[in-house]
Amino acid sequence: MAASPSVAAALESGCPPVDATAELICRSLYAAQGSDWFWWYGDDHFSPHSDRFDRLFRQHLLNIYRLLGQDPPRELLEPIKKKSPAGLIREPAAFIDPDINGRTSGYFEWLAAGLYDLTRQGSAMHSSDRMLQSFYYGYNNTSLFFRIDGVQELSRLLRDGDVLNLHLIHDREYRLPMQMRNDEGLLQVRENSVWVPTSGHCSWKIARTCEIRIPLDTLTLSPKSKLFASIILVRDNEEIGRWPTDAPLMLYYAGPEIELDNWLI
Secondary structure, rough: OOOOHHHHHHHHHHOOOOOOHHHHHHHHHHHHHHHOHHHHHHHOOOOHHHHHHHHHHHHHHHHHHOOOOOOOOHHHHOOOOOOOOEEEEOOOOOOOOOOOOOOOOOOEEEEEEEEHHHHOOOOOOHEEEEEEEEEEEHHHOOOEEEEEEEEEOOOOOOOOOOOOEEEOOOOOOOEEEEEEOOOOOEEEEEOOOOEEEEEEEEEEEOOOOEEEEEEEEHHOOOOOEEEEEEEEEEEEEEEEEEEEOOOOEEEOOOOOOHHHHOOOO
C-alpha cells in the first residue's frame, strides 16, 4: 500500500502526523492492525457477528485507499470470511427473460431465478430496513435481471424523491441509482472515489415491485464467476436503509452452461 510522505514519516517515527488527512489514514491503519479484527478469521473461532467484524475490518482498509485518492483492490470489496450466504433460498436454474414492467406477469416468469430472503439478513438498523422482503436474480445470453420485492407494493413504500441504489461488485464497484419518476439510465462505475457513467444502458420499473435489466457485457462476467450485490435506499441525501445490513449478497453466475447443467421441469 503506497502511502503519502507525511503518513510514511509518521508510521516510521511513531510521532503524530502533522496534517488531518494523514492522521485519519494512520488511525484507520492502526484500527485495522488491532488484534480484535483478526481474532474472528480463524476456523477455531465463531461469532454470530462475524460478517460485521469482516465488514468493519475491510472498511478501515478501504478508508485508507480512498483518503489516499487511490482505487482499492477488488479483494477488499468481497467478504474475507466465507460462509453459506444467509437467506439464500435457491440459485438460478435456467435462463429467464422477464418483462420489465414492475409487476409479475406470470407464475413462470421468475421461477428459474435465484432468490434471497432479505428478512433473514440480520437485525435491522432502522425501521426502514424492514421495507424489503425478497431479491431475485437471473440472466440470459445478453442481460442480467433483478427483482426487488417489498413487504407491500414498492410504489407505496417509496417517496417520489427516493433513490433506490443497486450496488454490484465484480472486478470493480458499480451502482445503478433508480427512482420512480424515470425508468432508464446508465450504470455507474466507481473511479477514484467518484461515480462515473458507463456505456451500459439499463432499464427498470418501480411499481408493485422493482424489476431491472442490466446489459451483461457491461460487467464482463465470465462463466462460473461471482457477483456481489447490495441495495441502499437514499432519502433526502441520507442513507435510510441497506440490504443486507452486513456483507453483500453473493450471486453465482454459471454462464450459458446453466441451460445444460440444469433441467427445469
